[in-house]
Amino acid sequence: MVKKVAFIGLGVMGYPMAGHLQRSGYHVCVYNRTAEKADNWVAEYGGSKADTPKQAATEAELVFVCVGNDDDLRSVVLGEQGALAGMQGGSVLIDHTTASAKVAKALYQQASERQVGFLDAPVSGGQAGAENGQLTIMTGGDSQVFERAEPVMQAYARCCKLLGPAGTGQMAKMMNQICIAGVVQGLAEALNFGQQAGLDCEAVIDVISQGAAQSWQMQNRYQTMLNDQYDFGFAVDWMRKDLDIALQQARELGVTLPLTALVDQFYADVQNLGGGRWDTSSLLARLNNKR
Numbered sequence: 295m296v297k298k299v300a301f302i303g304l305g306v307m308g309y310p311m312a313g314h315l316q317r318s319g320y321h322v323c324v325y326n327r328t329a330e331k332a333d334n335w336v337a338e339y340g341g342s343k344a345d346t347p348k349q350a351a352t353e354a355e356l357v358f359v360c361v362g363n364d365d366d367l368r369s370v371v372l373g374e375q376g377a378l379a380g381m382q383g384g385s386v387l388i389d390h391t392t393a394s395a396k397v398a399k400a401l402y403q404q405a406s407e408r409q410v411g412f413l414d415a416p417v418s419g420g421q422a423g424a425e426n427g428q429l430t431i432m433t434g435g436d437s438q439v440f441e442r443a444e445p446v447m448q449a450y451a452r453c454c455k456l457l458g459p460a461g462t463g464q465m466a467k468m469m470n471q472i473c474i475a476g477v478v479q480g481l482a483e484a485l486n487f488g489q490q491a492g493l494d495c496e497a498v499i500d501v502i503s504q505g506a507a508q509s510w511q512m513q514n515r516y517q518t519m520l521n522d523q524y525d526f527g528f529a530v531d532w533m534r535k536d537l538d539i540a541l542q543q544a545r546e547l548g549v550t551l552p553l554t555a556l557v558d559q560f561y562a563d564v565q566n567l568g569g570g571r572w573d574t575s576s577l578l579a580r581l582n583n584k585r
Contacts, residue, residue, distance in 0.1 A: 296446055297321060300354035302347050302370050302377060303391075304331045307417065308360035310425045311390070313339045314450040315358075325350035325370070347371070348380035356446055357381060360390040360417075363535060364397045371401060383409035386443050390431075392416045392471075392532075394539050395461035398434060402460035411439035414460060415447070416467035420528050428452040432470070434462030468540035474574070475537060475557040477511050482577035485519055495520055515575040522582070527573030530564050537561070 297320065301312035304326040312335065316322045322341040326332040332343040344350035347370045351357045357377050361367055367389065371377050377387065387405050389398065389412070398414035405412035413435035423429045431447055431454040433440055440456040447454050457466050484507075488495040499516045502508075518524070537558045544551045563580045564572060572579070 296355045296442075298323070298354050299356045299358065299446065300325070300344070300350040300377070302326075302350055302357065302359045303361040303366075304335055305360065305362070306421045307390070307424045308358075309335060310421075310427075311358070311360060311429075311450045312341075314427050315446070316341045318449040320446065320449075323350045323354065327370075346375040347377040348375045351377040351380035351385075354381070354385060356386050356388060356443055358388050358390060362391070362532075364393045367391050367393050367397060367401075372404070378405060378408060378410065381405075381408065381410050384411075386411035386413065386439055388413045388415050388443055388447070390415055390417050392467050392536050392539070393464060395434075395464040395468075395543060398461045398464050402435065411436065411442070412460060413439060413443055414463040415443075415454075416463055417451075418467065418470050419452075421526075423452075424450060431455070432457055432463045432466035434458055434460050434464065434466075436460075464539075465543070467536070468543055471533070471536045472540055472551060472554050474511070475533070476553050477509050478515075478574055478577055479553075479557045479560065481509070481511050481516065482519070482575070482581055485516065485578055486581040511575065515573070518573070519575050519578045522579065524569065524572035524576040524579060527575065529571045530561050530574060530576060531570040533574045534558060534561050534565070 299315055299320045300323045302325045312322055312324055316339040323344050324332050324335050325344045325347050336343050387410055402412040413433050415431050415433045417429040417431050419429040427450045429451050431451050433456045444454055485495055488498055503512050560577055560580055564576050569576050
């Protein structure tokens with residue numbers, strides 16, 4: 295039975311995820327670049343904090359990481375004070391960062407050289423999913439490593455599945471973001487169309503959400519979009535980071551993503567409106583601004 299775990303990165307996702315682990319009975323040692331956030335976490339949940347990723351990972355059976363991008367990931371995993379330097383043979387490193395498949399494969403190799411297991415396990419569900427313990431986890435790695443880590447990840451997951459070897463989890467997350475980009479743009483265009491036509495958009499959504507047009511975005515975002523409320527949720531800046539990863543991977547595969555590339559540029563327009571930290575549903579604000 296796993297008892298000691300570490301969690302590195304206490305952002306809007308990692309903070310509640312680490313909390314679920316502590317409340318599920320694991321002893322959690324946390325590390326965060328801004329030490330005050332780690333202090334706040336310990337005050338709220340218990341557990342302990344460390345001054346470096348290496349210190350947090352020492353004696354941990356599982357080490358979870360949830361940071362911003364490839365560079366952030368390397369900075370907390372590699373080097374003399376990185377998590378790998380403190381991990382013992384037989385332990386497992388689970389990366390929840392949305393990063394590239396390339397860095398996932400590289401970390402898998404470096405972890406293997408130290409007899410440490412590695413899983414790339416990006417998540418979907420946003421801040422609300424993290425807070426409610428209802429995240430979807432797309433995982434790449436070895437099956438025996440996944441079998442050990444999966445029961446622990448259930449502390450904050452509604453769905454957790456191994457999809458293939460290292461890097462597969464990140465590729466699946468790219469597919470997830472590609473799908474979301476198209477759906478949100480479609481919803482924004484539909485609402486803009488309805489507003490311009492003078493329709494009661496709430497009544498229309500109540501009807502069409504019962505049919506084939508229904509989506510998570512429609513169910514959870516149409517009302518705030520109509521209210522022009524975007525100061526919450528998954529930030530446009532982060533979505534553009536994710537779409538850039540997908541577009542780069544597509545170029546390497548020789549695959550075209552014309553809709554994704556177009557929506558990425560629409561998000562650039564939202565950034566130019568000052569909406570870098572707005573929720574991704576703010577694509578409607580771009581259309582309203584063009585009237």
